Amino acid sequence: MACYGKCIETVIKHLDQFKPERDNPEQFLEAVSTSLQALSPQKQAFIMEVLSGCLEYRKLLTVVVDAFYVRDGRLCLWADYSLFEVICYLATFQLEELGFRLFSHIIKSQPLHKMCKFLGFLFNPLNLGSWIKDEWSLVYETAYVKENWIDPLMRWQPEVQELITQLQGVLTNQSPPSKTKTKVTEPKEFNLTAPRPRAIPVPEPVPEVAKTRPVPRSTYQPPREQQLLEVTKRHNRWKAEELLLRANIEAMRCAVPRTRGERAEGHSLLQGSPTPSVTAAPTLPQPNNAPVKLNTAAVLREAALYQRQVEKELQRVDKLVDGAGDFSEFLEWQKKMQAKDREEQLAAGECRRLQGKLSHEEAILARKQVELEKKQKAERQKEETAELMQQCAERRLQEERSVKELVEQVMETQKNVRAAQTKLLKGRRQIVQEVMEESRELLQRSAEAAKEEQRRRCELTAQLRALETQPTRKGKLVDLTQIPGYGLEGEMSIVELRERLALLKEAQQRKQEEKRDQIIRGKRAKSQELQNAVEQVALCRAANGRTAALRWEEKKAQSATAGAPSQDERVLELQRRIREKAAQRRGQGAQPHVSAPQALRPKPRVSRGSGQCCWGGREGARRCGGPGAAVGGGAHGRGGGAAAQREAQRRLELEQSRERRLRALVQEGMACGPARPLGAA
Known part of the structure; x- marks a missing residue:
């Protein structure tokens, strides 16, 4: 790693010295090659190859490194610009030749936190597929960029991501580097008189806390x-x-x-005897008539409601006194229309039930049709899949032939590239010699400028220290009774300000006490009004309870005299359509089993709990309870056919009566709503 690190440092140093506006790349490379004669041939070839590649593809590398400094590398130093260029060149153009192992050694020889940032930015799939590809396509052709640079980087992305995670783990486990402490001036203490020891203060007495009251039992018990x-x-x-x-x-x-x-x-x-469907009510103790405590909003809302009802009733009485007509005829007409509406609702409910049954029959027929269509579609899909597989095999053979031809062409181009690289190195060595002479002159000038800057800084430091040593006054006398004299309106001393603030505080306390007394008087008046409203609400509730009981008795008498709903044309039409669909479904289901023996045909099942057969509804009644239907098959039909038939008929009648009872309960709940208010009253 140290060897790779030194080679990369050499490349970075020469890249920093290269100035594109005044240096020729070929002469610069020749000068560099002459200065590297002391190194081994392997190191010399590596350094020259990396340096020449960075100069050749400088436009592409500049695009990536500049974007890195703008986005993720805002905190990185500009002195590391050449380092990021070299790493970008190795990852883009030399990763295939070097191999991933050698590339990871080169990365580990550099600062790890910088490499983690730059590699994560360069090998980001979003960056490679979007703006990096577009910027490089402005310099080279898009197909060439995608095939030779973008695709290889995308292939190496998983391995590089593992390398990044490994480096981050090393960084987290690595202890922070110890900073070398600069020599600081050590101050010496003044030789002053030792102060007297302080007297130990007398401890303050511990205040006695008042004994708290125990928590009352009512806190943990619900109220009565x-x-x-x-x-x-x-x-x-x-x-x-x-x-x-x-x-x-x-x-x-x-x-x-x-x-x-x-x-x-x-x-x-x-x-009053108990039945299986109704559970007997438990014996409850007779409750006391305890008053229900309502909040203020509920009491006022209910009082306002009853007040409006009283006003409406008074207005109606006034109109009758003035000669207005009676509403008895209108009420009779209203009752007739309500009865007619109830009959229409019953017919509409029956229509909905029959429509649901009809849609069920239609869904069964449609499901069978869909199954046939799916089978035909599956056969067509199998034929198309076989044809596609054959086409894919032919296309794969053609691609293999084209890849072989492309490999042969690439091998020929690599031979020509090596010869051109040797010629380029010779031309660059001459440029390097000229650049070395100019760099020496620039170094001398920069050294002189640095000395002048250091001298100027020393002079400024001496002046600042002289200003700091000047004495300053640290204290100021303050007179609280003195007016500052700034020339403002209402200007006063601090003592006068404190007196005025005390007087203002006393006035505010008096205002608060007056406001508190006013609030208490308002609360008392409001509570008295609320008590009167509660008494009025109690009287109105009793009157409403009596009227509700009378209305319930009237509706009970009306419901007792109501008859069964009459048949409608829509209901008859739906029943006819359902019979047709059921016959059509049975015809389609019996076609595959025409020749089946009698013993293999399915038997209708009778449920134990409800007494319904497996077909359900009127169809089940026709199949299970008809005059010629047999409940069981085989030995069961021969042994007790008549008894089983009577039992099935009885269960079917019980089920139909329960359905009628449920329908009547639903209709009664729609028409006679005040059952709950009566119970509450």
Whole structure:
């Protein structure tokens, strides 16, 4: 590594001496070769090859190094400019010939932190593929740049990245270099009189802290009002659910014809006996009528609501007194229209259900069609893949032939390049001799200028030290009662300022006390108004509860007299289309199994929990519960066919009754919304 480091230092030194505006590259190289006669032939050839390459490709190297100083190397010294040029030349033009091992040795012989920065910038794929390629293409052809320089750098990028990580690990483990301390002037102490020892101060008494009160038990226990609210909430919910269940069962009993088992079930529900579908309510203690504490906003909002309702009612009474008409006819018409709307909603719900069933049948038919299309598409894809594989094999053979021809051409060009390099070295040696003489004169001039600058700096230092030794006054007497006399308005002494500030502070305290008293009086008046509003809200709530109970009884009577929804033309049309699609699907599914024996055909499965067959809906009713359908096959059909058929028929009827009951519950929830308000009231 030391050998490579010395060679690189020699190249950098000669590159710093080269001035393109006044030096000829060939003569400069000849002068350098004459000065390297004392070195071994191997070192001399390496130095001359690197130096000549840096001069030849100076434009390309300058583009990369200048961009490095602008972007990532802002803190690097400009004295290392030639070092970065040499490393860029070796990585771009000599990495293939040197080999990665020798290149890593050269990198390790240089300062590691500088090499990590520059190699990370140079071998960045984004930089190589974007602006470096574009800038080099302005000097050489784009195809030549990409093939000979950019692509090799991209190939070496993984190995160089590993080298960078290795160098960073060495830097983190390396201890910081010890800095040589410059000799500093050592001050000597003055021979002064020793001061008297200070007296030990008397310790201050430890203040006694007042004993803190223990934390009350109520901090870790929920308040009693919250427990009462929870009990009341559970009791009201259970009561509302019981009322809703009884109303729904009564409505279904009047509207839907039921079997004997369902009549017994409904009778048990009305009598209060527990059923499997309804859990018995737990025995809860009767809650106390504890008042619910509301915040101010809730009380005022509810009071304003009831006030608006009272004003509206008064306005309505005034209009009636003045001779306005009654709304009884309008209310009757409104009830009729609402009943008509409920019938339309039932028909629309049935249409949606049948449309979903129809779309399911259509999806099954479409899925079968898609499977056939996919099979045909897969066969076509296999044929196209075989043709593409054959074309790729032919193209690969042609590429191998072209690569062999290109290798032969490159070998011939390398032979011609070596002869041209020897001629170039001879011409450069002559230039080097001339440059050496001029460099000596420049060194003498620079030495004289440095001496003159050093003399001028010494004179300035002596003048500054003389100014520092002059004595200065360090103290100033201050009179707090004296006016400064700057000529400003309202100018006063510090003592007067303190007195005025004290008077201003007293006035502010008086204002704060008056404002505090005013706030307390306002709070008392507001609390009195809030208490009156709470009493008014309680009265209005009781009245609303009574009116809500009356409305619930009226709607309960209306729901009991409501009949089953009438059939619609849309529903009949959808049922007809569903039957056609189901027949078409069964026809397509039975085509591959026409000749299958009776014992191998699938059997419909009956679920244990719900009593539905595997086909579900009306189709399952037609297949499982029809007059000629058999529930089991084989020995089961022969042993108990009649009993199994009756059991399946009974389960099917139970399932249909449950569906009707669920549909009635949904419709009742849409039409009769105030079940929760009644329970809450």
